[in-house]
Amino acid sequence: MKLFDVYPINDINITHAKGSKVWDDQQRQYLDLYGGHAVISIGHTHPHWVHRIEEQLKKIAFYSNSIKIPIQEELAQKLGEISGKKDYQLFLCNSGAEANENALKLASFHTGRKKIIAFSKSFHGRTSLAVAATDNPSILAPVNQTDNVIFLPFNDTSALEETFKKNGNEIAAVIVEGIQGVGGINVAENSFLLSIRKNCDQYGAVYIADSVQCGYGRSGKFFSHDYAGVNADIYTMAKGMGNGFPIGGIIIAPHLKPKHGMLGTTFGGNHLACAAALAVLEVIEKENLIQHAEQVGEYLSASLKSISSLTGVRGRGLMIGFDVPDHLKNLKKNLLFKHKIFTGEAKPNVIRLLPSLALTMEDASYFIQQLKLAIEQYQD
Numbered sequence: 001m002k003l004f005d006v007y008p009i010n011d012i013n014i015t016h017a018k019g020s021k022v023w024d025d026q027q028r029q030y031l032d033l034y035g036g037h038a039v040i041s042i043g044h045t046h047p048h049w050v051h052r053i054e055e056q057l058k059k060i061a062f063y064s065n066s067i068k069i070p071i072q073e074e075l076a077q078k079l080g081e082i083s084g085k086k087d088y089q090l091f092l093c094n095s096g097a098e099a100n101e102n103a104l105k106l107a108s109f110h111t112g113r114k115k116i117i118a119f120s121k122s123f124h125g126r127t128s129l130a131v132a133a134t135d136n137p138s139i140l141a142p143v144n145q146t147d148n149v150i151f152l153p154f155n156d157t158s159a160l161e162e163t164f165k166k167n168g169n170e171i172a173a174v175i176v177e178g179i180q181g182v183g184g185i186n187v188a189e190n191s192f193l194l195s196i197r198k199n200c201d202q203y204g205a206v207y208i209a210d211s212v213q214c215g216y217g218r219s220g221k222f223f224s225h226d227y228a229g230v231n232a233d234i235y236t237m238a239k240g241m242g243n244g245f246p247i248g249g250i251i252i253a254p255h256l257k258p259k260h261g262m263l264g265t266t267f268g269g270n271h272l273a274c275a276a277a278l279a280v281l282e283v284i285e286k287e288n289l290i291q292h293a294e295q296v297g298e299y300l301s302a303s304l305k306s307i308s309s310l311t312g313v314r315g316r317g318l319m320i321g322f323d324v325p326d327h328l329k330n331l332k333k334n335l336l337f338k339h340k341i342f343t344g345e346a347k348p349n350v351i352r353l354l355p356s357l358a359l360t361m362e363d364a365s366y367f368i369q370q371l372k373l374a375i376e377q378y379q380d
């Protein structure tokens with residue numbers, strides 16, 4: 001049997017990893033500023049995370065949600081403390097798409113409505129409604145097409161208000177990334193998020209903050225929406241939540257009431273996933289990683305802005321993007337193969353930095369130095 005070929009892949013076999021470094025099967029070392037697509041939050045193979053998972057594995061890895069699983073409550077407690085959303089309710093699942101799917105479904109149950117507002121350049125995942133709310137027709141199968149999603153321009157407050165004025169009573173939810181990731185690192189303006197909050201309140205719609213990529217401390221605050229001083233009704237999370245152990249979740253404001261059977265999952269919230277997620281939060285707290293991400297992010301952004309051939313440096317904390325001019329179109333490839341540095345990309349010409357929140361200043365400054373070299377050396 002061979003693999004179903006859905007990904008363009010780099011010819012590199014990573015065999016081990018530590019912190020922000022990974023090594024291939026030839027023992028070559030790479031600096032990882034991509035984190036396997038924003039997943040590595042506290043650093044690869046962090047000893048506390050490994051220990052927590054190992055200890056849990058020896059006791060019990062899985063039992064279904066038909067029994068009490070106290071480690072879920074421990075996780076909810078810790079997440080409430082660190083995110084500042086103490087009175088929210090936690091529902092656990094396995095991935096970002098699933099988190100968004102559950103959030104949208106819950107909003108529809110809550111309001112009894114069908115329409116969703118999503119935005120240009122959004123990415124919310126590849127399952128049915130999540131992909132329908134994603135602004136990329138090329139990944140939408142005919143069966144996922146629906147008239148229930150209304151796309152509006154991102155950061156366009158007038159378009160948002162207009163739509164609410166016209167169709168407000170049909171809108172179940174607005175789903176928005178605080179910083180668009182796949183769309184190319186586009187920061188939602190505070191005034192835009194405040195307007196989403198205001199309109200959702202006025203028309204009884206649910207504000208869903210897709211924090212799968214921009215959440216969990218990456219932006220320098222726990223949720224990037226916190227910069228606007230708003231509370232969303234539902235936050236969706238995955239990626240950094242498990243530092244590579246698959247886990248996703250949604251946190252739900254207290255006015256949204258649960259009912260048995262409303263949401264459900266077999267694997268979501270299993271013992272092992274909760275142990276991994278708790279380890280992540282414990283390390284974030286102990287190592288002060290959110291503040292660290294903000295500081296290292298500031299240094300990286302300022303350094304990038306000082307490189308004249310790069311434009312449009314943007315983002316917050318350790319979620320940073322910049323535009324690469326045509327004459328440097330191979331920059332990402334050169335960084336990887338010649339300088340041994342992983343970075344991310346967004347089409348057509350954006351480099352995305354999504355490192356671990358524990359990236360050291362030393363590694364950040366090494367990256368800037370290598371980036372400058374790459375720009376000087378390979379003008380192709």
Ligand SMILES: Cc1ncc(COP(=O)(O)O)c(C=O)c1O
Pocket residue numbers: 095096097098100123124125126177181182210211212213214238239
């Ligand atoms: C903002 C956002 N939402 C949802 C998802 C989907 O997450 P997953 O791939 O875990 O289903 C992604 C993945 O890149 C994402 O960036």
